[in-house]
Amino acid sequence: MTTEQVLEQAKAAKGQLALLSAEQKNAALCAIADALEQDSAAILAANERDLANAGETINDVMKDRLRLTPERIHAMAQGIREVATLADPVGKVIEKTERPNGLQIEKVRVPMGVVAIIYESRPNVTSDAAALALKSGNVCILRGGKEAFLSSQAILAAMRKGLVLVGLPETFINMIPDPSREGATKLMTATDYVDLLIPRGGAGLIRACVEQAKVPCIQTGTGICHVYVDEAADLSKALDIIENAKTSRPSVCNAEEVCLVARKIAPAFLPLLRRRLVEDRAAAGKTPVELRCDPEAYAIIGGTPAGEADFDTEFLNYILAVKVVENVEEAIAHIAMHSTHHSDAIITESAQAANLFTAAVDSAAVYVNASTRFTDGGEFGLGCEIGISTQKLHARGPMGIEELTTYKYVVRGNGQIR
């Protein structure tokens, strides 16, 4: 099967999938979950071959991402069953108006059609993405990392068994057969076939999609997230929030990368910050955070002198850039220059500072007195997440199944002309 054939099959399938009822889609999801568990042995064997093929070309972190276990396959199946419990967004009437000429206009939620997802080495994205696409009425075309190619193929085969078992065409879920870069490029430029492209992965993948995509594409995930500690901050809240935002999972996009501190409280706060992130953590056997300080912060607490690039870097590691600013206005200006518009927070007890910050900071999620780590579909109550949009077109922030839909206008008349 060529990539072109996959595109044709996906396009041909979208009309049928768009018209399925919630019950039919949920039955399919449950059958897919069961099939995944039943095919565990085949999937694990394929995964072993992927790991063996990769050999020493990938590091331990990547190996861990790639590795499947019976528990992980069970978790994937459970994830699919959870998607089945979500409300179906398709068919919802968003707005309804009657015009003076009697035309009845309904704005109705409908699937996108064909959704393409390009991702990297986690094989579980294969089942997550397929389940979310199916639930939202979309045919999906998946293109996973080449390291996980055999695992993804085995997962695809199981999911398609589930579809066939409930009498649905296997072409509701598709995969690009070409693990080379060319396969991804074909997907990015398939303007007559792909209604929405979502890249899920590192900055390089996102950039490649923005540069090369000719199909509608959502930029996801890069997060240079800031926490600004205002002069009116509760310092104890600030310490808790910063330790959480920086260290609870440093490798994810909603982790804090930069701490801005108001000049007035810097002499009191920075030593506490250093103790909490460096000394206390080291004493407790946890990884201490490397503080990369601007000259003013460095004069107070030492650490590593920050280079210019440190305020524009997504470290994804136990590193925090620290800078002293005059006040909330200067914090807002710094964030406007350096943020990736993902998630930024202010710690303050001042309603005025909080309101100014939330109005002026132009990011997908703007926080007052809470950790940036909450930017997540589950935490926001969406029930799931296909990615976090850092662009402004269509969807912003965590994207759930509703964000995988569009709308159309259905207009009913009795002979109206204009």
Place this chain on the structure above:
Amino acid sequence: MTTEQVLEQAKAAKGQLALLSAEQKNAALCAIADALEQDSAAILAANERDLANAGETINDVMKDRLRLTPERIHAMAQGIREVATLADPVGKVIEKTERPNGLQIEKVRVPMGVVAIIYESRPNVTSDAAALALKSGNVCILRGGKEAFLSSQAILAAMRKGLVLVGLPETFINMIPDPSREGATKLMTATDYVDLLIPRGGAGLIRACVEQAKVPCIQTGTGICHVYVDEAADLSKALDIIENAKTSRPSVCNAEEVCLVARKIAPAFLPLLRRRLVEDRAAAGKTPVELRCDPEAYAIIGGTPAGEADFDTEFLNYILAVKVVENVEEAIAHIAMHSTHHSDAIITESAQAANLFTAAVDSAAVYVNASTRFTDGGEFGLGCEIGISTQKLHARGPMGIEELTTYKYVVRGNGQIR
């Protein structure tokens, strides 16, 4: 001023514009409208020079599009005053939830930031687009057709006078100083500057944007619109709707280009259609419609034999492609293959056929017993229109000022960590 400087100035201005109140924006719009009228003489003189420069390189239709008159300038000013009366979408809370952990999450409507609009030779688009962008809190960067360059510059100068008069920076409204193709290309690829690009114009411009744009872009306007006359149609309604959809303004994107007729009623309906669109119009001194018929329709009413391309052409003229289909299912299949997903209609008294058609036809606007010509921001009650989206990402169908906004999540806590 270089294009790069214009981009920098626009980006620098967006923070201030986003925070303006509705009152401030409305006052600015009224001042801009007044300034346009006061500067009429200068604008008309610039327009004369544009017309003289164009000379015989453009045809009469294009000259008419390009030509300004005192009445047209007054209409532009009135258009701006009407935009001032629209409700301000910015700041509207779309959703509000409290999570179990106490986090208060608000989804708030905010401006896009910098909106770029590339258009062709109508100078009035300069003021229309600027007004809609300003009202929705967006800094705009305009790039009009080179034929209208001096007119647009004069309109820009007047609008900027209005801004300065109410104490606002003139950089809220910007224009690319380079009328060459390179200016447009720079705008399409200014990923750090442009939050949304809207091309307004013919198929060539739209295609160039889809091909070259690296900034988020909305595909607008190409319309191969179908009217399907079902076997259960009221034939008199069908004739009125088709004549309106085809002939009330053939040059616009929501005009009908293709008529599909159910086989069962074709022998009765097609002769009526021919009489209405050809003989009756000719007798009344109106332009008759050229019917390009598939073999089956041709056997019944003659006309011009349709070539294959005729079912994939936006004629924008008094030409209608006509085809006989078996039933509503075959009409749906034909539309899926040939429609540009703009506006498609069914004429039927059967609720079952209407429901099947509206569910299965995947177009921005799907009509039952009404003319496709209603796909328009004003007719849909949006109060205005920046364009008609034929893509599915972000906005679909007529785009008003709300479609020039995005949202952000504002999350308030009291120390929550994850």
